[in-house]
Amino acid sequence: MSGARLELAGIGKTFRGLRAVHDVSFAVPAGAIHALIGPNGAGKTTIFNMIAGVFTPTAGTVTLDGRTISGLRPDQACDAGVGRTFQIVKPFKGLSVLENITIGALHRRAKLADARDAAESILKRLGLHDRRHQLAENLTLPDRKRLEVARALATEPKLLLLDEVMAGLRPTEVDVMVAFLRELNAETGLTILLIEHVMRAVMALAADVTVVSYGEKIAEGTPAEISRNQAVLDVYLGHEEPA
């Protein structure tokens, strides 16, 4: 699996004896969109947090382009090229939309004016430009989700981690977000790893899917394979009523 952009090798995380994640391995090639799915409490966000530097794995390693990034602090992980969104959105509430994104853009730019220019162009792409002078706390939920994505993109990541950015969106809004992510991936070759419960989005976006349950990987494959996988149907997707 060498040459993968992101590689998780046997990572595990134990919280005071509670095994949240155990021996999970998977790899995401550069330029791919990969989904991480599973029931609530399966450990998906814990896996994200180990990639993004919030938690240090108690076992295994995370590598980005061959460089070990597990054990770094979140800001160092960001340096290394990991951008992330939060499941429960965390906008800088008291600042304007533009300032929110500008702070992300400052990561690769020292000058405020340059960062602001970069932020403006990201806002245009995400359709938030009209609202750039609004305070982030006044945004609607779909816009806050877009703000999360925009702020992560502003740090110019190699790998974008999206934690349930579709949750709470209406189907038409999901389609807009899916279209945006697909376009972004096609244009810039950005590698994306997403946690998602909206299967419609997973099916439309992901080339590969990893399924976790009770902290362990139970399946991996294309969306079509996963949707036929017995174990996945049992623990997560469910069965259709027999006719």
Added chain:
Amino acid sequence: MSRRAIVTLAVLAVLLLAAPKLLGGYALSVLILVLYFAYVGQAWNIMMGFAGQLSLGHALYAGLGGYIAAGLYTHYGIGPWAGVFAAVAAAVAAGSIVGYLGFRFSLAGVYFALLTIAFAEFTRIGFDNWPWAGGSGGMFLKVERNVSDLANLRGGSEMFYYLILAMAAGILVLCRWLLESRLGRYWLAIREDAEAAQAVGVPVFRCKMAAVTISAALTALAGVWNAFYYNNLFPETAFAMGRSIEITLSPIIGGLGTLFGPIVGAVVLTGLGEIFTSASDQFHLPGLKQIFYGLALMLIVMYRPAGIWPWLARHLGFEERPK
């Protein structure tokens, strides 16, 4: 800033420069106090208003700065312009210790505030028992009448007025510059949400340390000025909790995190506070000023939680509308 704001600022600057010629001794001493509180409020605002870290022990940095510079002058004849470097260094060291303990172990909010109070108290007790600093009996600078010795800061109120005016103007420019820098924006991000800030690459610990050390250094300068202006220092007052609280009031009332909030807050609080002090003397009603401070704080928290300045700026047309 709008044009209107710039014109107002220019007029104010001229009036302030001419103030010693226009005002009597008492009015000038009130204006000196206003500028002093504007200055220390500005320094404290860097930590709380910008970076969101509540310090309730800023008297520590002012007291340390004042004691060090005054001690070097009285014991060794080292003038304040040289002594100030030692004063700033001591405050930065103290700030680093408080900051390191607080931020390394992720003490947040009131717990961090308790730590800052504890350090100011430790220091007060230490100075109470330190013979070099005069112990609880205090330290006194020799008062010389009718001299104007800028090199040793021996002189009348006019000299101290211009000095604190320059400091207040300087810190305003510095704070504006800081706020428009990457560090300043990182502070705002930390204030709003430290976890999200770190996720977009903000080195949170380092930025918080920068906030506490810069704020401590600037506060120490005010301490030096204060020591040479009043010529006496006592641990009981220099490191007092009340002194620390006083420092926080102007920015809270004027507008946390704003550039002009600490100035407006200082004008309102000190200006009106002086009126109440004289009223309290005249009518033999002790404590009027304290009651007024408490009331002012309550009214602000209830009706203008963002402070007076943002509201004032809007109503006077000082804000530049975003395009």
